Amino acid sequence: MQLGVVGLGRMGQIVVDRVIDAGHDVVAFDLDAEAVATAADAGATPAEDLADLTDRLGEEKRIWLMVPAGEAVDATLEELDPHLAADDVVVDGGNSHFEASVRRAESTDAAYLDCGTSGGPAGAERGFSLMIGGPEWAYEALTPVFDAVATGPAGHDRMGASGSGHYVKMVHNGVEYALMQAYGEGFELLANGRYDLDLESVARTWNNGAVIRSWLLELCEEAFREEGNDLGDVADHVAGGSTGTWTVQEALEQEVPVPLIYQALAERFGSRADDGRFARRLANRLRYGFGRHDVKRRGE
Ligand SMILES: NC(=O)C1=CN([C@@H]2O[C@H](COP(=O)(O)OP(=O)(O)OC[C@H]3O[C@@H](n4cnc5c(N)ncnc54)[C@H](O)[C@@H]3O)[C@@H](O)[C@H]2O)C=CC1
Numbered sequence: 001m002q003l004g005v006v007g008l009g010r011m012g013q014i015v016v017d018r019v020i021d022a023g024h025d026v027v028a029f030d031l032d033a034e035a036v037a038t039a040a041d042a043g044a045t046p047a048e049d050l051a052d053l054t055d056r057l058g059e060e061k062r063i064w065l066m067v068p069a070g071e072a073v074d075a076t077l078e079e080l081d082p083h084l085a086a087d088d089v090v091v092d093g094g095n096s097h098f099e100a101s102v103r104r105a106e107s108t109d110a111a112y113l114d115c116g117t118s119g120g121p122a123g124a125e126r127g128f129s130l131m132i133g134g135p136e137w138a139y140e141a142l143t144p145v146f147d148a149v150a151t152g153p154a155g156h157d158r159m160g161a162s163g164s165g166h167y168v169k170m171v172h173n174g175v176e177y178a179l180m181q182a183y184g185e186g187f188e189l190l191a192n193g194r195y196d197l198d199l200e201s202v203a204r205t206w207n208n209g210a211v212i213r214s215w216l217l218e219l220c221e222e223a224f225r226e227e228g229n230d231l232g233d234v235a236d237h238v239a240g241g242s243t244g245t246w247t248v249q250e251a252l253e254q255e256v257p258v259p260l261i262y263q264a265l266a267e268r269f270g271s272r273a274d275d276g277r278f279a280r281r282l283a284n285r286l287r288y289g290f291g292r293h294d295v296k297r298r299g300e
């Protein structure tokens with residue numbers, strides 16, 4: 001199969017690598033020429049622009065977008081649209097709002113799949129978890145690509161109609177916020193509690209058989225190993241926030257109580273005051289662990 005990939009940053013390059021490793025052909029484009037050169041080194045055919053990318057894909061184009069959510073997706077689609085027909089498929093693998101995905105699916109001639117992607121840059125080795133919404137035939141047409149990008153056939157599924165993939169990913173991110181907050185609070189109590197504890201050892205012990213073991217807890221272990229028991233100069237400032245805000249907005253609209261997710265979001269907003277809370281400092285460091293997002297350091 002031949003796949004066009006647009007957006008070759010932390011996540012897009014992994015899509016390129018895994019699709020090539022599975023024996024498919026990739027045509028790659030990014031606004032950043034260096035990123036295109038990196039994809040070409042990995043075996044992709046470089047494209048000069050989006051028109052060139054679509055020319056190189058021939059009939060029945062399959063295109064994966066991995067650009068930042070928002071304007072970049074609209075701008076890319078607008079430029080791609082004149083080159084697309086009903087038997088073409090566009091996948092948006094970024095963190096787009098589900099309503100924007102429904103709007104885009106309705107406005108483009110191609111079949112549009114909204115694909116929530118989880119696993120972060122660590123997915124390079126193990127593959128991602130993919131939550132996909134949109135027409136069934138398009139999901140089936142892209143299945144060989146999803147098999148390659150995900151952990152395998154069990155690592156992806158069609159959630160339902162257009163928008164449902166990004167809807168499920170939005171809720172996933174709300175859960176991610178709450179889990180980070182829960183680990184942060186637990187370690188904050190341990191750090192300030194009665195015993196002089198080695199937190200890396202606590203996290204490692206929990207990760208080996210405990211009820212609360214998880215990848216985020218493995219990233220806590222990594223954070224204490226790399227930053228030290230007191231998290232060194234990691235600042236009390238947790239960036240991000242848009243995906244959790246969407247989750248809370250949707251919960252309000254549906255009148256579903258999500259107090260833990262809301263509280264975790266509120267803690268992030270509160271962290272912008274930078275007053276040294278351990279739980280927020282751990283959340284700041286965990287976002288680097290799973291997403292390679294910048295860690296804000298004290299004094300920055
Ligand atoms: N980093 C993470 O852990 C995860 C990120 N995502 C989502 O995946 C998407 C991409 O994220 P990252 O790879 O982390 O971002 P990134 O910032 O590392 O890469 C984005 C790439 O898109 C390129 N780009 C921007 N506008 C473009 C345009 N109009 N045309 C072509 N290329 C363009 C940039 O030059 C850059 O190379 C985002 O929607 C993000 O929210 C989803 C899951 C996890």
Ligand SMILES: O=C(CO)[C@H](O)[C@H](O)COP(=O)(O)O
Nearest residue numbers: 095118240241242243244291
């Ligand atoms: O989707 C992700 C992980 O699953 C991305 O890392 C995303 O950036 C996390 O959300 P936020 O930036 O709001 O912390």
